[in-house]
Amino acid sequence: MKRSGISRVDPASFIKANLPISPVLSIPEILLHTAGPASGLWRLAGRREADAPPYWAYPWAGGIVLARHLLDWPEMVAGRRVLDLGAGSGLVAIAAAKAGAATVMAVDVDANAIAAISLNATINDVTISAVAADILDAPPPEAADLLVVGDLFYDPSLALRVMTFLRLCQASGIEVLIGDPERAYLPHRELRRISTRAVTDFGAANSGGAVQAGVFSLS
Template structure:
């Protein structure tokens, strides 16, 4: 069983992943797993629980890689600004945002392993990111956020609808909202404007293709 503390989760991640360079953002170094089934099983065993959500924090998903690439290539989007990285996972987008010159980044994710993953990965890249495990969908979008970023958040229909409604509310408050998505089934087709499209290398362990056509969108008014 894993020690129920931040240090215990850090130790678990270091023991069961290895530092890698995501193919679409080779500037970054992240603690990543090579296969999803073993790390998922190990997480269940460590927590002594079944039905644990997939370890999204252990992989650089296509939507997150595309969004991180866009931010690194267009630093003016986040430079000097206060940013929220929604459903942060490994922290790839939050870290890229800090490297692009953001004034402050809050990485948000409800998976308790994400705090340790974001912390480890931020340290490896020489940046600092704040973290919250609060479910932001249960509250209004933070009024202080000038930019909200969300990568790969449309896996399930009810959640996708809830997240997109929350992101549109953030846009209505004046925030710039960017979303990275590799063509998930429940990604909406309206209320968005495409900013960029990438061919993102991934793995058949995670996706149906080794290269995923992935786009970055902005929530329109």
């Protein structure tokens, strides 16, 4: 089947063939299928070559700092039910599972991300339930004790939706942890900083790829 002149491909087969497996910088205990310059992601995304690459194909600073935090402090997730919102590659979800979470669900709006999460969970020998959905207008999830969020504050309208949802989750008794390199729309006044770490970030080429990223809770 073709759409707008672009052939549709199977996401899992494409990822396995074109995104090599490599350890995450700062988190060598986690392996991910990660895109490179010749991956041709535009073909999988159903876009044109000049379009921006999909977020899920790269580890970003917020996810890296949050995943590292969970691995360093496994007591934060051990035995708990974790939901990774906007999970992308599944990096934070995988870290939660490795740190001893009872169950882990990864949610993302991009179906290709869900395929990547399933593959990445397999190569890291963890079990993750991956769901393609936009849950920001839904009630707080009943099957979660801890909500983890990496790199979702890059757009003003999305940031508002995310914070509204996180507040509802907090009010229902769900703990929230956020990882972010302090992008423009991170609501600092509503957060409490837990830790800061220098990590790599795909979008920080002008700074040599390194940024100061923080782990935050809701205040």
